[in-house]
Structure formats: structure tokens, C-alpha cells
Amino acid sequence: xxxxxxxxxxxxxxxxxxxxxxxxxxxxxxxxxxxxxxxxxxxxxxxxxxxxxxxxxxxxxxxxxxxxxxxxxxxxxxxxxxxxxxxxxxxxxxxxxxxxxxxxxxxxxxxxxxxxxxxxxxxxxxxxxxxxxxxxxxxxxxxxxxxxxxxxxxxxxxxxxxxxxxxxxxxxxxxxxxxxxxxxxxxxxxxxxxxxxxxxxxxxxxxxxxxxxxxxxxxxxxxxxxxxxxxxxxxxxxxxxxxxxxxxxxxxxxxxxxxxxxxxxxxxxxxxxxxxxxxxxxxxxxxxxxxxxxxxxxxxxxxxxxxxxxxxxxxxxxxxxxxxxxxxxxxxxxxxxxxxxxxxxxxxxxxxxxxxxxxxxxxxxxxxxxxxxxxxxxxxxxxxxxxxxxxxxxxxxxxxxxxxxxxxxxxxxxxxxxx
Amino acid sequence: xxxxxxxxxxxxxxxxxxxxxxxxxxxxxxxxxxxxxxxxxxxxxxxxxxxxxxxxxxxxxxxxxxxxxxxxxxxxxxxxxxxxxxxxxxxxxxxxxxxxxxxxxxxxxxxxxxxxxxxxxxxxxxxxxxxxxxxxxxxxxxxxxxxxxxxxxxxxxxxxxxxxxxxxxxxxxxxxxxxxxxxxxxxxxxxxxxxxxxxxxx
Numbered sequence: 001x002x003x004x005x006x007x008x009x010x011x012x013x014x015x016x017x018x019x020x021x022x023x024x025x026x027x028x029x030x031x032x033x034x035x036x037x038x039x040x041x042x043x044x045x046x047x048x049x050x051x052x053x054x055x056x057x058x059x060x061x062x063x064x065x066x067x068x069x070x071x072x073x074x075x076x077x078x079x080x081x082x083x084x085x086x087x088x089x090x091x092x093x094x095x096x097x098x099x100x101x102x103x104x105x106x107x108x109x110x111x112x113x114x115x116x117x118x119x120x121x122x123x124x125x126x127x128x129x130x131x132x133x134x135x136x137x138x139x140x141x142x143x144x145x146x147x148x149x150x151x152x153x154x155x156x157x158x159x160x161x162x163x164x165x166x167x168x169x170x171x172x173x174x175x176x177x178x179x180x181x182x183x184x185x186x187x188x189x190x191x192x193x194x195x196x197x198x199x200x201x202x203x204x205x206x207x208x209x210x211x212x213x214x215x216x217x218x219x220x221x222x223x224x225x226x227x228x229x230x231x232x233x234x235x236x237x238x239x240x241x242x243x244x245x246x247x248x249x250x251x252x253x254x255x256x257x258x259x260x261x262x263x264x265x266x267x268x269x270x271x272x273x274x275x276x277x278x279x280x281x282x283x284x285x286x287x288x289x290x291x292x293x294x295x296x297x298x299x300x301x302x303x304x305x306x307x308x309x310x311x312x313x314x315x316x317x318x319x320x321x322x323x324x325x326x327x328x329x330x331x332x333x334x335x336x337x338x339x340x341x342x343x344x345x346x347x348x349x350x351x352x353x354x355x356x357x358x359x360x361x362x363x364x365x366x367x368x369x370x371x372x373x374x375x376x377x378x379x380x381x382x383x384x385x386x387x388x389x390x391x392x393x394x395x396x397x398x399x400x401x402x403x404x405x406x407x408x409x410x411x412x413x414x415x416x417x418x419x
Numbered sequence: 420x421x422x423x424x425x426x427x428x429x430x431x432x433x434x435x436x437x438x439x440x441x442x443x444x445x446x447x448x449x450x451x452x453x454x455x456x457x458x459x460x461x462x463x464x465x466x467x468x469x470x471x472x473x474x475x476x477x478x479x480x481x482x483x484x485x486x487x488x489x490x491x492x493x494x495x496x497x498x499x500x501x502x503x504x505x506x507x508x509x510x511x512x513x514x515x516x517x518x519x520x521x522x523x524x525x526x527x528x529x530x531x532x533x534x535x536x537x538x539x540x541x542x543x544x545x546x547x548x549x550x551x552x553x554x555x556x557x558x559x560x561x562x563x564x565x566x567x568x569x570x571x572x573x574x575x576x577x578x579x580x581x582x583x584x585x586x587x588x589x590x591x592x593x594x595x596x597x598x599x600x601x602x603x604x605x606x607x608x609x610x611x612x613x614x615x616x617x618x619x620x621x
Contacts, residue, residue, distance in 0.1 A: 023447070023454040023462075049466075135466075158485070188489040193450050193462035195485070291488030377490055 016265035019197035026157040026189040027052025029196045030096070030122050030182070033164035034068075035060045036204040040091035043071035043082035048134045049186040050098040050124040076101035080108035080119070087117040088226045090216030092172075095119065098186055099126030102140045106147075112179045113148030114242060115226055118171035118211070119179045121149070122164060125287070125338075126186040127374040135375020136186035138287065138338040141315070142348040144181065148242055150249050151316040153183040155272075155290045157194045160184045162266055163313075165199075168208050169256045176249045177213075178242075183315070185288035187375065199264060207263055247317050270319050271326050272311035275301060279308025281390045282327060282364075284353055285336035286312040289371070289378045293336075296383035305391055312349070320356040327357060330364045334390045338372045347403065365399040371406040382406035426575050428458075429482030431492040435511045436501030439471040441562030444588075445499070446477035448566055452584035453481045456576040461486040474509050481575060497573050500524060501548070501561050506535055515541060520572040522612070524548040524561045529615040539616070544572050546612040548604075555607060556600040563601040567608025578609055 024032065030053045034042065042061075044054040061070040073079045076097050083093035097105060102123060112119050125141050127133040144151065150170055152163045163182045171180035184190055199207075215224040230238060254270060261267035274294050276282070281300070283293050293309045300307035310326055327333055337347035344351060350368040357363045369386050372378045389404060411418045432449065436442035443464040450460035458481045465476040478492040494514040498521045505511060512521065520542035523532050529543040536543065546568035548561030556563070563585060570578055582602050589598045 021454060023451045023460060156485070156487075156489075185489075187466060188463070191464055191466065192489055193447050193460070195454050195459050288489045291486070292490070294487055379490070379493075 017199050017203040017263055019199055019264065021195050021197050023193055024157065024196050025052060025191050025193045026160040026184050028056050029157045029161040030164050030184065031056035032198055033161050034094060035066055036201050037168055037208055038066045039068055039094045041069050041071065041083065041086035041093040042095065043073050043079045043093065044095050044097065045073055045076045045079045045101060047098050047101040049126060049190045050096050050101065052190055053096045053122055076104040077108060080105045080112065083119045084108060084112055084115065084117060087119050088115065088216065089218045090213050092211040093119050096122040098124040099128055099140045102144060103128060109144060109147035109149065116177040117179060118177055120167045120171050121179065121181045122184060123181050124184050124186045124190045133374040136188055137373045137375065141183050142339040142341065145316055145348065148178065148246060149316060150178055150180040150246065150253065151183060152180065153286050153313055153315055155189065155288050155311065157189060157192055158196050160189055161196050161198065162260060162264065162268060165204060165208060166256050166260050170249060170253050172211050173252045174214065176245060176252050178245055178249060188288040203263055207260065250317050250319055253314055268313060270314035271322055272313055273326060274309040276308040276310060276326060278306050279329065280306040280331040281387065281394050282330040282333050283309045283336060283386060284312065284333060285309065286315065286349060287338065289336065292378055292380050292383045295380050296387050299384060300387045307387055318352050318356065323353065323356045324360060327364065332365045332390045332394045334367045334369055334386050336369050336371055336386065340370060365393050367393060367400050368403045369406055370403055376407050379407065426573055429480055429486065430497070430575065431495050432479040432497045433492045433495040434477040434499045435505050435509055436475060438473045438475050440501045441560050442475055442477050442501055445562035445566055446479045448584050448588055449479045451588050452576045452581045455580050455584055458483060459485050463489065465491060474505055495519065499565055499569060501565055512536060512538060517541065520544065522546065522565060522568045522572060524565055529613055533615065542572050542614060542616045544568055544612050544614040546608050548608060551604050551607045555604040556597070563604045564608030567605040568612035570609055571612045571614055578606065581605060
């Protein structure tokens with residue numbers, strides 16, 4: 001059964017803890033969170049743009065700042081495999097990767113969620129090869145969507161830190177026990193040095209708590225079996241239970257975010273609305289294009305358009321009802337995909353949004369955009385163009401089923417590369 | 420001191436240099452100093468495949484609230500050129516509005532640089548950062564003298580705050596001798612920079 005019980009959330013107004021402001025990039029912000037969490041095991045393989053995290057964390061290990069066992073592995077497949085072993089044995093285990101590294105982990109992604117192991121992964125989103133490209137887009141994250149992980153996405157170094165802590169509490173919640181990924185945009189967030197307010201160590205320890213699994217391979221008297229053979233007898237039931245657990249994690253995510261808001265004063269929601277109150281024309285996106293999207297909305301508002309933007313912070317489980325609610329007043333919705341869903345009906349985020357809104361009788365006109373592949377610079381002009389197309393659809397009442405590629409050099413007639 | 424006009428926020432800075440000159444470090448030092456000065460900074464390197472000697476860029480944004488824009492700075496109020504041989508090869512002044520400022524690492528005077536930059540509506544500042552670095556740091560790393568010169572046209576933080584940032588950030592990586600050399604180079608850059616032009620700063 002899908003468990004949608006209300007989680008108890010403390011009513012006590014908690015005084016937000018005094019934070020310390022430091023200037024760090026997104027990678028270092030996550031490493032700082034890992035230092036405060038001090039997991040038993042970190043296993044990772046260096047890959048751009050994720051290397052910043054494990055380089056810094058390896059330094060903490062070498063300097064004796066943390067007692068974490070840092071496992072140098074030969075590949076990303078091995079990194080996640082090592083975490084699976086550690087987690088099944090009852091340890092708190094964390095990894096980090098990017099793009100091609102995630103691709104190499106693919107087999108173990110499903111093993112992790114299927115074994116219900118609460119491993120946290122910091123995914124520094126990066127383009128997939130070929131052609132070889134080290135820069136940011138969401139091709140890796142979108143390919144991960146069907147592997148049974150809870151997926152959170154931020155837009156700044158501060159959020160990278162915040163969600164690193166939130167992800168830990170979500171994954172290890174007894175009602176969830178699923179792996180959780182913290183999506184951080186490669187370069188635009190991982191390498192951006194900004195002010196990050198870090199919480200005191202004891203506040204983080206109290207928020208994250210000790211990881212005490214109900215059972216584990218090394219627990220005394222444990223009768224649990226991990227990674228068992230499971231054919232026609234119970235495989236189907238196990239997969240269904242896993243699915244139910246993933247859907248049931250949404251209220252846990254919401255409660256964890258709420259509790260985080262109480263201790264930090266930073267109140268994140270599963271969706272981040274911007275000027276959405278009376279918005280009729282809405283841009284939906286995920287990740288670091290926030291500044292450009294907000295500026296485009298501001299420009300449209302100044303021109304008299306009731307524009308708004310909605311950022312997806314929880315990608316899996318996809319918060320269908322919350323999205324339908326947030327977009328209930330929208331007449332035209334444009335969805336920004338930073339990945340191509342090769343051969344799909346539509347691109348990945350648009351597919352999710354369309355599915356979420358399909359049962360609505362008064363559903364809005366919808367339009368897909370692709371932008372920023374392989375680190376292609378995301379400009380305000382592109383976002384203005386997208387909003388302009390949405391306004392045209394609003395005025396004509398006609399839905400465009402073609403995808404608009406923002407910032408692409410392509411002759412629209414011949415589909416050849418233009419100069 | 421030619422201009423002390425307060426800098427408008429958010430301020431956007433673009434750095435041009437070559438791999439190995441400390442461009443990314445300098446941008447980060449400015450961000451660290453800005454944080455100490457009470458601002459919300461952002462320092463973003465423009466990475467490709469990093470190669471020593473290749474033209475590279477970095478961006479610094481400084482505001483009074485958290486930045487949301489992430490990406491290149493395309494209309495900077497201040498540009499720093501750590502290697503003057505880039506002028507003519509890279510459009511270092513691209514997107515610069517009238518009244519904005521450029522600091523060039525150069526043995527030449529601002530008037531001489533103006534003839535190369537072909538702009539008479541911007542503040543031009545030159546400093547012989549490489550010579551300062553060779554003398555005080557022992558290596559041709561022009562970044563800290565450039566930061567000193569920067570403060571002459573971009574008075575967002577004090578020289579003391581910048582020196583603290585240098586001490587703190589470089590102190591984590593280098594011995595005391597190197598840190599002291601960089602602080603001396605920062606101060607020399609501030610003292611010896613020369614500037615022409617003034618106008619409304621954007």
C-alpha cells in the first residue's frame with residue numbers, strides 16, 4: 001500500500017541556528033556537508049566536474065578531520081558497488097559522480113534502490129559522450145530517472161549544501177530506505193564560488209542523526225538477506241513495494257525540508273515558484289538557469305504579461321499533484337529541457353509535466369524547449385525568446401507541437417548547422 | 420586617484436588571462452574579500468580543457484543579495500587583462516559600457532594602452548604586475564598586483580580587507596613567505612597603478 005500518512009512534524013518553533021558565512025564553490029560546499037555528516041564510508045572515483053568534492057573530502061580524511069573510511073576505487077561501477085557493500089553492512093555510505101561516471105554506475109543504480117539501501121549520491125550533472133564534453137547539462141540526471149532513486153535538484157552552492165543534508169535524512173528515513181541523489185549543475189554550481197551559510201556541526205549532527213538501520217548484514221541476530229535471487233515468486237511484489245516506497249517518500253521530503261527550514265531559516269519547497277500567484281504564462285525548468293528565467297519573467301511582467309516561473313526541486317518521485325496545483329492558473333506552459341530524450345514522444349521534463357497535467361480538463365497549452373546542451377551558454381535572450389513564443393501561443397490560442405532549440409545554430413529549413 | 424565613484428550593485432567583473440597566471444585564483448580572492456566586506460559574491464571560472472598558456476576567462480559578481488545569474492558576464496563594469504598580448508586576439512572590451520573600467524598588466528602607460536584599446540570613454544588603468552610579481556613573489560604571477568590595481572578603480576573593499584582575503588586563502592595552500600610576498604605585491608600594485616579617464620561608472 002502506498003503510505004501517505006502525515007508525518008509528525010514538531011510544532012515547536014525552533015530558533016534558527018547561527019550560521020557561518022564562507023566563500024566556497026558548490027563542490028566544496030558539499031564536501032563541507034560531508035565533513036559535518038562524517039559518514040562511515042565514502043567511495044568515489046574522480047571525474048570532472050565532481051572532483052572538487054572528493055578532492056576536498058579526501059583532504060579532510062588525510063588530515064584526520066573526519067574518521068571516514070575513504071575508498072579509492074578503480075571505477076564508478078566499483079565506487080557504487082563499494083557503497084552498496086558498506087550500506088548493506090549497516091554503514092552510512094556516500095558517493096559522488098558526474099555524467100559518464102553515472103553511466104558507468106548504471107547497473108548498480110538499480111541494485112542500490114532494489115536493495116533499499118539509503119546511499120546518498122551527489123551528482124554533478126554533466127553531458128554524456130559522444131562527442132566528448134565535460135560541461136554541464138541534464139542528460140545524465142534524466143537517464144537516471146527510472147532507476148528508483150529519490151532525486152533532489154538545487155540551483156546554487158547554498159542549495160547544494162542544504163540539499164546534501166536533506167538528502168541524508170530522506171534516504172535514511174525508516175519509511176523510505178531508498179537511495180537519494182543531490183543534483184548539482186556541473187560548473188555553473190559546482191565551480192561557482194559564492195557565500196554559503198554553513199550550520200554549526202552539532203546542529204547538523206542533530207538534524208541528520210545517527211544512522212541506525214533496522215537490520216543489516218553485520219547486525220547481531222540479523223536474518224535479513226541482501227541481493228537475493230528472486231524470480232517468478234516475489235520479484236514482482238518486491239518491485240511494487242519499491243515503487244510504493246518511492247511514492248511515499250514525497251511527504252518525507254516535504255517534512256525534511258520543513259525541518260531544515262526550522263533549523264536554518266532557509267525554507268525550501270519541493271517546487272520553487274517565482275511570481276506565480278496570478279501567472280498565466282509559465283516557464284518550468286530545473287537547475288541553475290534560475291537567474292535567466294527570473295529575469296525573463298521580470299521583463300515580461302514589465303511588458304504587461306502575467307508571467308511566472310516554476311523550478312522543479314523534487315524530480316523523483318515526481319510531485320504530480322503539487323505541479324498540477326502550482327500550474328492550475330496557467331494558460332500556457334513552456335518546459336525547458338536541458339537534455340534530449342532521443343526518439344521519445346517529447347523530451348523528458350516535458351513528458352513528466354504533460355503527464356502531470358493530462359487529467360486536468362482545462363489543461364494549458366504546452367510547449368517544449370531544449371537549451372544548454374554540453375554547457376552551451378544559457379542567455380537571458382534565450383529565455384526571453386522562450387517566453388515570447390509562449391506569449392504568441394497565449395494570444396493565438398494555438399499549441400505548437402514542435403520543439404524550439406534555444407541557442408542552436410541550425411537552419412530551420414534544412415536542419416543543417418548554420419554559422 | 421582618478422575615480423572614487425561608488426560602484427553600482429550588482430557589480431560584474433570579467434577577467435582575461437592565460438592558463439597558469441592565477442586568473443581563477445584572483446577572481447576567487449576578489450569574491451572572498453567581497454564576502455568579508457559584507458557582500459554576496461560569485462566567482463565563476465570559464466572552464467574548457469585547462470591548458471597552461473591558453474586564453475581563459477573568469478567572472479566575478481558582487482551584489483547586496485544572493486546572486487541568481489550563473490554564466491558569463493557579458494556587460495562588465497570592470498575588466499582585468501592579466502596578459503596584454505591578449506589584446507587584439509581576444510575582444511577583452513566586449514560588452515563594456517561607457518564609463519566602465521579596464522585594468523591592464525602592462526609596462527606601458529594608460530595613454531599608450533588607450534591607443535591599442537581604441538576606447539576613450541572608459542577608465543584605463545595600467546600596472547606592471549609581472550615585474551612586481553617577479554620582484555616580490557619570485558615568479559611571474561601577476562594576479563595579486565592586479566588585485567591591488569583593481570582597488571584603485573573599484574573601491575568596493577579596502578586594501579586591508581583584500582590583504583586579509585589573500586592571507587586567508589593563500590595561507591591554506593602556501594608557506595608564510597609566499598603569502599607575505601603576495602601581500603607585498605598586492606600593496607605595490609595598489610601604489611603603482613596609474614589611471615586615466617573618468618566618467619559615470621555603470
